[in-house]
Amino acid sequence: MRWAEYAELARRLADARNQEAARSTQVQQRTAAGRAGVEKLKRRLSIQADHLLGLSQQLREPHPAFGGVARTGLSDPDEALRLAWEAVDKADVEARRAEERGMRPTLFPTMSPTGRNVLVYSVATLCTWLVSCGLFVLSPDSGASVGTLLWSMCGLPAIAYFAAYILISVLGQPRTQTMGEADRSARLGGLICFGGSFLAWILLLAVTSLV
Template sequence: MTGQPDTPLPRDGGWAAYTDHARRLSALLKEERASAERQAAAGRDGQAAVDQLTHRVAAQRQHLHHLAATLRLPAPQFGRVAPGPIPDPAEALRRATTAANAADAAAENAHRRAAQPPLLPGFTPLARNALVYSVAATVGTFASLLMFALSPDKDLGRIPLHLVPWSLCGLPALAFFAGYLTISLVGQPRIGGGGTRSRKVGGVICFVGMPILWFIFIAATRG
């Protein structure tokens, strides 16, 4: 029976070259496999980072809509932005993360400013309200003194009795409501609550302080 001839074994030098190439091929295959695994891991990490950033941007959008509604501002518009020439996905992801961090910082700053009243935000509520009522009482006192100075009874050496109700009741009431309205409009935080109008303090300043100043003025001018 005639069979195929056996394959001749390579000589020692050929076998050594064969095994050397086989080892190199095996090492190359391992390196390619490791590189592919690294790329796959980087792709998974990148996709996870993109998903996380996408959820973060969606939460930011919802927060901005809520903040705009709370501050009674127009709803923000989110248009599409043309992608920039950034060929490296890692660099693009880094820039997107930086932009998201800046957006969070801006939203936090807006929230912090909205939690403070527009008028004298660095003052405590009591100090701010007392100052507002004091300014209103001072203006009312000057108006009362001006009315007294322009009254014809003053030239006759008499107290203008027709000005007494205004000086003791009318003008203090106007000063109180002017201060109260000012505090209500620009002296209250727009979000977060915690505002106060200090009505008792305003009442003391306007309805007690103004008449005292008026009596002191009358006593000084007649004494």
């Protein structure tokens, strides 16, 4: 073997060793970066799990189930880690949407609390006023008996008030709101139910007296 051939083979061997060393270094760096990314993802998942558990308690929903591994068929760890981060980000977005929905009540979610309460109390008062009209029409004396007056002035307004109060408590309050913080407009509701029934009854008597 000539010296030139030996030198060329030695150079090729050195290049191959350098390339292998560089490839090995890249693999080690990539592996270390992947492990660091996985550890960061685990910490993010742990924080997200605590947040979802707290959110489920606020929304009064069943606790979410964690665990389990879904096989995606990916052979590239970097791509799998990227998809995992995308899934985590999407879960955060959905959690924020659920939290926003939890801040709105089921009943008339776009209305203000006071406007919603006024509407509910007013509808309940209207329903009881219609019942009062029925009692007045069906009265054996064809007029306003004492029992009809008592029911129209006290009993039915009380029923309307408590029915509206319960409806607001169940469907008119955000699920993330505690019972002590709920806005039910109790005084305003009492004024609407009892005052509205009284005015409606006076109006009914005035109309019937003119007939």
